[in-house]
Amino acid sequence: MELCQQISVLRQKITAAKSDGKQVGLVPTMGYLHAGHQSLIQQARLDCDLVVVSIFVNPIQFGPNEDYATYPRDLERDSQMAYAAGADLIFAPPVADMYPKPNLAHVEVDLMGNCLCGRSRQGHFRGVATVVSKLFNIAQPHKAYFGKKDAQQLAIIKRMVEDLNFPIHIVAIPIAREQDGLAMSSRNIYLSPAQRAQAPVLHQALVKAQEMFTLGERSSIQIIAAMKQMIGYQSLADIDYIEIVDTETLQPVEILDNSSLLALAVRFGKTRLIDNITLGED
Numbered sequence: 001m002e003l004c005q006q007i008s009v010l011r012q013k014i015t016a017a018k019s020d021g022k023q024v025g026l027v028p029t030m031g032y033l034h035a036g037h038q039s040l041i042q043q044a045r046l047d048c049d050l051v052v053v054s055i056f057v058n059p060i061q062f063g064p065n066e067d068y069a070t071y072p073r074d075l076e077r078d079s080q081m082a083y084a085a086g087a088d089l090i091f092a093p094p095v096a097d098m099y100p101k102p103n104l105a106h107v108e109v110d111l112m113g114n115c116l117c118g119r120s121r122q123g124h125f126r127g128v129a130t131v132v133s134k135l136f137n138i139a140q141p142h143k144a145y146f147g148k149k150d151a152q153q154l155a156i157i158k159r160m161v162e163d164l165n166f167p168i169h170i171v172a173i174p175i176a177r178e179q180d181g182l183a184m185s186s187r188n189i190y191l192s193p194a195q196r197a198q199a200p201v202l203h204q205a206l207v208k209a210q211e212m213f214t215l216g217e218r219s220s221i222q223i224i225a226a227m228k229q230m231i232g233y234q235s236l237a238d239i240d241y242i243e244i245v246d247t248e249t250l251q252p253v254e255i256l257d258n259s260s261l262l263a264l265a266v267r268f269g270k271t272r273l274i275d276n277i278t279l280g281e282d
């Protein structure tokens with residue numbers, strides 16, 4: 001597996017692969033890979049001839065009081081994990097190459113970026129959409145792979161691809177979970193043992209919601225109230241939001257229909273965890 005840090009070198013390699021008729025898959029990440037990232041890479045390996053994993057902790061998607069400086073970074077470990085999952089190439093550009101000048105052009109995602117996590121992370125999704133569009137323009141993959149855990153990010157990227165006519169197929173990969181149900185995340189390492197012990201309540205509350213839906217409950221208010229009560233029993237959990245929204249537009253849904261996104265964010269101390277489920281998915 002190769003490590004490539006220069007945009008021009010990556011472009012040459014991808015152009016050569018494409019002129020040989022190869023399918024190129026891109027897995028954008030911020031590194032500190034876990035089994036969830038590996039499942040994205042494994043799917044890309046099945047679908048594509050050249051699998052590129054980008055590792056870039058993107059400064060413009062972090063707010064001033066967020067963890068940009070301390071976000072876990074370990075390129076050696078990431079390279080081994082990416083290789084084990086089937087990657088051909090790691091693209092890990094320096095910040096100065098991705099942002100040689102202060103960025104003036106951004107991708108705004110309006111309504112979809114200001115709701116859910118966007119409410120407490122102003123500018124986050126503008127930063128995500130901007131860097132993902134840069135990565136798409138740099139790598140020009142046929143397919144790009146994103147995890148369903150970041151459901152808002154996934155919906156925004158799908159919409160961005162549609163709105164801006166990127167000729168890229170977005171592949172969504174199911175959430176990878178620990179044995180106790182906690183969704184895998186690079187930020188789980190921030191949890192203290194006591195917080196880690198309580199964190200599976202997020203998944204338990206989603207399972208409870210799924211059960212209520214299966215039994216015929218269609219009121220968002222009722223489902224959310226039951227979840228709030230359940231999570232509220234955990235002394236270290238501080239709910240940021242629990243919402244049921246349209247899977248495509250992310251706008252609130254009061255009475256559930258065929259397929260709605262139930263998303264939540266809960267803080268444990270300084271660590272904010274997210275999780276979700278799609279109710280009514282086939």
Ligand code: PAF
Pocket residue numbers: 028029030031056058061128131132150153
């Ligand atoms: O999900 C992530 O790791 C990041 O938000 C992404 C998509 C790589 C953009 O920086």
